[in-house]
Amino acid sequence: MAWNEPGSGKQRDPWKDNGGGKNDLDDAIQRIKGAFGRLFGGGGGAPGAGRNGGGVLLAIIGLLIAWVLFDSWVQVNAGKEAVVLRFGEYSRTMPPGFNLKWPRPIESASEVNVQEVRNISDTVRMLTRDENIVQVEFNVQYEVADSTLFLYATRDPDQTLKQAAESAVREVIGTSKLDAIMPDQRVEPLEGEKPVANPSAELAQQAKKVLQQTLERYHAGLQVNDLNFQNVRPPQEVKDSFDDAISAREDRQRASNVADAYAKRVVPEARGEAARILAEAQGYKAERIAKAEGDAQRFDLIASQYRAAPEVTRKRLYLETMQQVVSGTPKIIDFTGGKNLLQIPVPAAGPPPPSADAAAAMSAAESDKGGR
Known part of the structure; x- marks a missing residue:
């Protein structure tokens, strides 16, 4: 029958014997106290001395239990790790969270923040x-x-x-x-340096x-x-020298910029002027060549006409030459009644030089007179 079964007539204590006598648990505790009392306080002695020795033992056991309970776990915060040493030697690394370990001095744990910058x-x-x-x-x-x-x-x-x-x-x-x-x-x-x-x-x-x-x-x-x-x-001690060097560099850069601007303005103008002069020279060259070729062709025509009618051609050339000469002379004085003419040039105006056609015609006329 169970110890607390209804109808048993009385309530029974499980920690006492069936006869309702001595408490078994108290007896066991007393025996443990006696054993430790004999161990720490000697085998014999007064009953009071045994009880005092048992109280010290209980205190020591309580301290050991508290030490084990409160020093056998570590709560590692997020972003940290705990390095565990067992008797001074590296054992393991605890991750964040609740971790168990042996109490000190067996094992010790040191936290390190591994996510802190x-x-x-x-x-x-x-x-x-x-x-x-x-x-x-x-x-x-x-x-x-x-x-x-x-x-x-x-x-x-x-x-x-x-x-x-x-x-x-x-x-x-x-x-x-x-x-x-x-x-x-x-x-x-620096020459050749890449920026x-x-x-x-x-x-x-x-x-x-x-x-x-x-x-x-x-x-x-x-x-x-x-x-x-x-x-x-x-450094501050040489800052003034560096500032002077910077000012000199800026002045040089400014002068270089002014020179570049001047070159950019003058060089195109000079190139345009050179191109204009070259074009004029080429035009003059083409003009002189064309005129010389035309004069040569005209002389050939006059020569062929002169061979066909020498007297008429000579007179016509003479008249044309005199017309060209006299037309550019401001004053002409006749001292011989029309047989000879005296030309008086005026320095201010100045007669134009005879053309190539006139010179050629006069040369041909003189040679023709000499031949006759």
């Missing part, structure tokens, strides 16, 4: 390859790639990254000339690559997301 900024002075001093302000953005290496590979990973970043920037700047770092400060142009859209960005990418390689050699557990040069300028 960290950044550092610094300003350094350094020498370029052509021994010029520049002041560079740079910024590095990075995040944790390996939480274990981040915690235990280096003493101070953030300081390690800062020093490695400065070293990478010095390496890139030290192997570049000032004209390539600051093209706006350039005084003399770069953003030289600072290109140098920053080179420095980022060098920095990442350095961190991988150090096993720092960091990933560089971005490195950029916020400002690259000459």
Whole structure:
């Protein structure tokens, strides 16, 4: 029959014997207390001493239970990881969420934010390859790639990254000339150089690559997301000299622009004038050739007419020549009654020279007179 079955006549306690005597659980606890009392407080002694030893033992057991309960689990927040060490040696990495572990000092857990984007900024002075001093302000953005290496590979990973970043920037700047770092400060142009859209960005990418390689050699557990040069300028001590150089470069550029504008205006005019003169010369050449050919043909015709009628042709040529000569002379004085004419040229007007036809006709007439 069950201990609490109805109709049994009385309520029975399961922790007591059937006879309603001594409590079994209390007896068991008392036996455990006695055993631990003998263990920690000696085998014999007063009953009060045994009870005191049992209270200390219970306190110790409670502390052990609380220690196990409250130090055997870890709640890892989102975006973080927990690195677990067992007796100081790496054991595992806990993901975000509720995780169990052995209580300390057996196992310990250290959380690391692996999604936080960290950044550092610094300003350094350094020498370029052509021994010029520049002041560079740079910024590095990075995040944790390996939480274990981040915690235990280096003493101070953030300081390690800062020093490695400065070293990478010095390496890139030290192997570049000032004209390539600051093209706006350039005084003399570089022949055959290809223009770069953003030289600072290109140098920053080179420095980022060098920095990442350095961190991988150090096993720092960091990933560089971005490195950029916020400002690259000459130091304050030499800023006036750079400003003078920039002013000189701007003056030279201004003079060059004025010269280019003048050349663009004058050269087309000169080319047009040269083309006009050449066209006039070619026209004059064609005119003289055509006139010479016409005079030659006319002379051939006159010669053929002269051979057919010498007297008539000679007289006609003489009259035509005299008409041409006299028509251009302002004054003519006749001293012989029409037999001879005296020409008096006037310097102001000046008679035109005889044409080629007249000269040829007169030459032919004189030769004909001599022949007769």
